[in-house]
Amino acid sequence: MIGVFDSGHGGLTVLSALCQRLPRQGFIYLGDHAHAPYGSRAPGEIVELTRSGVATLFGLGCTLVILACNTAAAVALRRLQQDWLPDAFPNHRCLGVLVPMIEAVAQNPWHAVAGPDEWGRVPETLGVFATPATVASGAYLHEVAKRAPRLTVFQQACPDLAGLIEAGADAATLRAAIDRHVGDMQAQLRGTALDSVVLGCTHYPLVEHHFRAALPAGTRLLSQPQRTAEALTAYLFRHPEMKRFGAQPGLVRAYTTGDPERVTLAARNFLADSVLAGHLAFQALPHTHQVRQHA
Numbered sequence: 433m434i435g436v437f438d439s440g441h442g443g444l445t446v447l448s449a450l451c452q453r454l455p456r457q458g459f460i461y462l463g464d465h466a467h468a469p470y471g472s473r474a475p476g477e478i479v480e481l482t483r484s485g486v487a488t489l490f491g492l493g494c495t496l497v498i499l500a501c502n503t504a505a506a507v508a509l510r511r512l513q514q515d516w517l518p519d520a521f522p523n524h525r526c527l528g529v530l531v532p533m534i535e536a537v538a539q540n541p542w543h544a545v546a547g548p549d550e551w552g553r554v555p556e557t558l559g560v561f562a563t564p565a566t567v568a569s570g571a572y573l574h575e576v577a578k579r580a581p582r583l584t585v586f587q588q589a590c591p592d593l594a595g596l597i598e599a600g601a602d603a604a605t606l607r608a609a610i611d612r613h614v615g616d617m618q619a620q621l622r623g624t625a626l627d628s629v630v631l632g633c634t635h636y637p638l639v640e641h642h643f644r645a646a647l648p649a650g651t652r653l654l655s656q657p658q659r660t661a662e663a664l665t666a667y668l669f670r671h672p673e674m675k676r677f678g679a680q681p682g683l684v685r686a687y688t689t690g691d692p693e694r695v696t697l698a699a700r701n702f703l704a705d706s707v708l709a710g711h712l713a714f715q716a717l718p719h720t721h722q723v724r725q726h727a
């Protein structure tokens with residue numbers, strides 16, 4: 433089984449893309465709803481919460497975990513990969529959602545394995561909408577500088593947005609918040625055209641239509657869930673030992689640190705169009721795998 437971790441619902445956008453792309457692969461999803469949103473938490477807290485979540489998924493039998501959360505990937509992934517995994521879980525792996533997106537934008541080699549894409553050239557300007565913690569981490573700037581140094585990145589923090597989505601805010605409230613964030617991004621640009629935009633928070637694909645409506649028609653919106661699914665497919669091709677189908681191929685289990693009934697209901701609304709809608713019932717974590725509580 434492959435683990436998929438998010439602070440709450442957002443990672444479901446990635447999970448559904450993974451299930452569509454890898455239908456025989458089993459997945460275990462963990463949403464840390466008890467501590468969401470992560471985007472306004474201090475870096476140390478995000479690292480600890482992410483470490484607990486990943487350890488829980490390892491405890492449930494996963495040897496590979498995808499951090500389907502930009503905030504966790506931006507703030508915690510490198511720390512976990514360097515300071516924790518090599519000693520604590522040397523045969524386990526943890527991957528994120530930033531690098532697949534940036535490698536696709538930069539046209540890096542795995543993409544040739546993953547198949548043709550829809551944009552065909554490296555953009556010159558990239559807008560990233562993300563949580564305050566992701567923006568403050570500088571991870572997008574750092575990873576883009578390594579892979580596509582000529583690409584100029586503009587970042588816009590959206591402090592309220594993941595929380596509004598998680599809470600099921602109405603369309604008018606979401607649209608107003610997104611119009612404000614797109615307006616703030618345009619103020620930063622001072623007339624520079626934005627070639628492409630990454631919705632750098634896994635919650636945001638759920639409101640992609642509002643971003644599409646608020647952004648200029650010529651700006652391309654890049655799909656992070658799809659890129660992550662392509663990158664995982666390519667990774668499993670290179671690392672077949674990480675493919676673990678489990679007893680029932682295609683089985684998807686979901687756990688939450690929050691209230692399973694409430695989370696299941698909300699997830700059905702969030703996944704209305706996906707392969708998982710109506711099938712995914714969240715369970716409370718088995719007692720032995722409770723995530724450590726943080727203030």
Ligand code: DGL
Nearest residue numbers: 442469470471502503634
């Ligand atoms: N979905 C997460 C992300 O991709 C974080 C949202 C939050 O918990 O603030 O950044």
